[in-house]
Amino acid sequence: MLTLLIGIPLLVDLAFIWFPALASVLLSFTQWTGVGSVHMKSCDAFPTAPGIPKPGCLFGVQNYNQALHIYPAFWPAVRHNGIWLGVFLLIATPLGMLFAVLIDRGLRGSRIYQSVLFLPVMLSLALIGIIWELIYAPDKGLINTVIGRNHNNNLIDWLGDPHLNLWAILVEATWRQAGYVMVLYLAGLKSVDPSLREAATVDGANAWQAFWRVVFPTMRPINIVILVVTVIESLRAFDLVYITSKGNPLRGLELLSVSVTQNIVGETQRIGFGSALGVVLLVLSLVPISIFLWQAFRKEVQR
């Protein structure tokens, strides 16, 4: 009975999450196109014939080498994931926290503000990408019409221009992320003992000081959760870009997640290379994951 209770979920988790994660690491050292099986021989042992793909063979760190030095989308992708994280850390997350702090003051209409600001969190990113295309549309869209750049000679192509499109998409992503952070933070604020804040106010602190000196430090656990969520969401960023670019690679919108996907849904499958990109993402995500686990389980491990 006990075996079933814990065994089945554990088996599912190990077989479909952890096994692929591990396999990703192993496959990243092979040159496998998905055709035939993987041989435990070095790729040098197989003759090169033009037009015929080599069978799966051991490729050493060549996939990583190619990613870093040859694959043109790699460094742009890393930079864009970094920018994504930067915008989330500096704008989306603080904005969400500000919403939470202001709503927590219980002003009139707070319920409505909270609901509206939260609405994008309920919507799928696919839908968000689609309705924002109307706002960014070059000739008929909201922004260009309002700023008068909707004529044939002065159009701004917000989602096509490689210098602008990432920022345009980040506005969409912020629109959603701020509401997400707001809700998480509100839950944290509700659990702060109100007498703490009162005591600070009696001591002459204004609302701003009371928040930074008293409330914020007591919310350390939730602050860490929000930091972790922010980092992970930036690494997971995918749907908005994929729906906006209609599934094709689009200059200016390279992301690690999109590159990984391109290697399996594209016409040529490069399983080994795609796995190597996946491993890069894995290594990066281990940082926030470790922070979260440390925060969540450190007490239990000590016990």
Next chain:
Amino acid sequence: MSRRRMTAGSMAAQVFLVLATLLWLVPIVFGLYVALRPKAETDRLGYVSVAHSLTFDNFTNAWKSSDMWRFFLNSLIITVPAVLVTLLLASGAAFAVSRLGIKFNVTLLIVFTAGNLLPQQVIITPLYRMYLLIHLPHFVSDSGLLYNSYAGLILINVAFQLGFCVFVLSNYMKTIPRDMDEAAIVDGASLWTRYWRLTMPLCRPALAALATLLTTWIYNDFFWAITLISTGNKRPITSALQNLQGQFVTNQNMISAAALMAAIPTLIVFVLLQKQFVAGLSLGSSKG
């Protein structure tokens, strides 16, 4: 002095929130406005113009000229079993690690929790190949494989959401007093009774909150369906929006109408179950 400053602060906060709320509504209202107008009219006047006519034609045309009913049905076929199985498996695992004092309980919990935090793209490449290798009987999957089957999509959603639910439920179960179990053991209750008849009913609030979250998340899933379902007519509605975008490519009004229709189930959750949804998120983060 202090009171006047408070009032000024409140005023500023009020103004800021009103502006933010209005701004936040713009994309949705604008999307709806475009979806309600004929393409011929917006082609002539642009989206930012006074409407001469508002109709539901884009909605009915989008519905009629594509297999939208099919996509909605696919979403139902995938979401309902996925949510139920996730909660069943997660509650079992949570019960085992939080109430039974088994060995390695923290390790197990870490395995589940960390699994849920990985970006999906870390595992997709090998997972995709696995799905092409695992054969299923034809009455389960008409593709004969885990790939391109409802079963496969349900399975990955379950596996991926399991970690979060185990984490939340085990935290929740830890708050139930130990005495309950001890009394039940004295009365000779079986393990199953303690799990299913005693612990589960007490977890109803957490289960309801998680069910709301999972329904929304799995319904909104885009990535798994895009990568693991190849045939358009097997995709659930959220990922089928990608296909519809290709099909209606010149008609943004209709694409917007289709996307808004796809959002109806989540909007129902938003109106009726927002509290549950928020409660679920809070459960995941508060103990964290």
